[in-house]
Amino acid sequence: MSQSAERATVPPLTHPEMGLAGVGALAAAGVGALGLISSFDAVSLAAARWGFGEPWMLPVGIDTAIPVFTVANLLLIRMDMALAWVRFVPWALTLVTCGLNVAAGNGMWAKVAHGTMPLLWVVFSEIGAHIYAVRIGAATGRRMEKIRFSRWLLAPLSTFALWRRMTLWEVTSYSAALACERERLLIRADLHERYGRSWRRKTPRRERVMLRMGELAPAAPMPAATAPEPEPVQAPESPEPATPRPSRKRPAKAKPAPVQRTAADMLTEARKVTADWTDDAVNAEALRKVLRCGSASARQVRDVLLAERSEARSLRPADVVPAEAEGVAA
Numbered sequence: 360m361s362q363s364a365e366r367a368t369v370p371p372l373t374h375p376e377m378g379l380a381g382v383g384a385l386a387a388a389g390v391g392a393l394g395l396i397s398s399f400d401a402v403s404l405a406a407a408r409w410g411f412g413e414p415w416m417l418p419v420g421i422d423t424a425i426p427v428f429t430v431a432n433l434l435l436i437r438m439d440m441a442l443a444w445v446r447f448v449p450w451a452l453t454l455v456t457c458g459l460n461v462a463a464g465n466g467m468w469a470k471v472a473h474g475t476m477p478l479l480w481v482v483f484s485e486i487g488a489h490i491y492a493v494r495i496g497a498a499t500g501r502r503m504e505k506i507r508f509s510r511w512l513l514a515p516l517s518t519f520a521l522w523r524r525m526t527l528w529e530v531t532s533y534s535a536a537l538a539c540e541r542e543r544l545l546i547r548a549d550l551h552e553r554y555g556r557s558w559r560r561k562t563p564r565r566e567r568v569m570l571r572m573g574e575l576a577p578a579a580p581m582p583a584a585t586a587p588e589p590e591p592v593q594a595p596e597s598p599e600p601a602t603p604r605p606s607r608k609r610p611a612k613a614k615p616a617p618v619q620r621t622a623a624d625m626l627t628e629a630r631k632v633t634a635d636w637t638d639d640a641v642n643a644e645a646l647r648k649v650l651r652c653g654s655a656s657a658r659q660v661r662d663v664l665l666a667e668r669s670e671a672r673s674l675r676p677a678d679v680v681p682a683e684a685e686g687v688a689a
Contacts, residue, residue: 384487391480395422398477401460421456425449429484436491446488453481496531504533528572546570622659625650629660641665 372380402418411417428448435441460473496502503525510518521540530536547570554561562570632649633641641664647657 387479387483387486391426391483394476394479395425395456398422398456398460398473401462401473402456405459405462418456421452425452425456425480426484428452429480429488432484432488433491436488436495439495441492446485449481449484453477503531506533524572543570620652622656625652625656625660626663629664633664638665638668641668 399415399418399422402421403414406414406417426449428445432441432445432449435445456477457474460477461470493502506518506522506525521536524530524539525533525536530539550558550562550566550570559567629646629650633646641661643654643657643661646652646660646664647654650657650660652660
């Protein structure tokens with residue numbers, strides 16, 4: 360099961376619930392403010408003993424810094440930029456205020472009462488920070504769900520291994536981590552059955568790494584019994600016996616590649632073939648068919664043949680004149 364498995368979503372708050380939450384938030388802010396105001400006198404007296412020129416500045420500064428850092432922590436959580444140390448600043452300032460208030464009390468119950476009031480603000484701010492963190496983490500998918508405490512009690516070692524894999528491989532969903540754990544245990548059983556007691560040594564390294572990561576290892580090939588082959592379609596029976604098909608002839612052997620001819624060879628062959636051709640019949644297409652060559656070679660041969668015939672016609676009258684002159688002289 361992947362991390363994108365469906366999770367049970369909390370239904371949104373109804374209008375009455377929203378109104379109740381608003382009233383509770385206002386009451387919490389009022390109670391927290393009362394706690395900070397109640398510590399004003401005790402912190403002022405402590406500041407006066409410590410030599411502060413304006414003793415009221417110490418309680419005002421501390422009591423103002425506590426809500427400021429609380430709001431800063433909530434804003435950082437809202438922007439998904441939470442800083443772990445920011446949430447401890449209100450705690451530290453509140454502990455300082457509580458210590459001064461406890462020191463101002465005379466009896467045990469007075470000390471408890473003085474120290475409890477400033478703690479209310481930090482408690483309410485932690486509740487608000489938790490709501491913000493859960494909502495933002497659920498929206499972004501980066502908040503890791505917690506493992507049930509009962510599982511830690513029943514199986515501490517395997518639960519620690521599960522928590523370790525969730526932390527290492529960023530499995531934020533607890534249900535998805537449990538599904539991966541079930542698959543991993545099944546794969547371990549299959550490997551143990553396939554390779555025997557020494558399955559850790561005989562298992563391929565890739566499968567061991569995938570098993571350590573908590574992912575599903577490559578499944579073994581499915582046996583033939585679980586994957587039935589499709590039945591062949593039977594042809595309808597014919598009353599007459601089927602005539603045997605004639606045996607196919609073997610394909611003839613490939614002819615050897617023709618010998619490459621040079622331009623001189625083609626020209627010699629063309630002279631013999633076109634000896635009784637007229638000039639009009641000597642064209643590239645006819646030469647290409649007779650010589651069985653390309654168009655470019657046929658055009659070259661045509662040009663040479665026509666040039667030779669033209670040269671022969673220009674020389675023939677000069678050869679005839681001496682012969683006629685010799686006949687006259689005789």
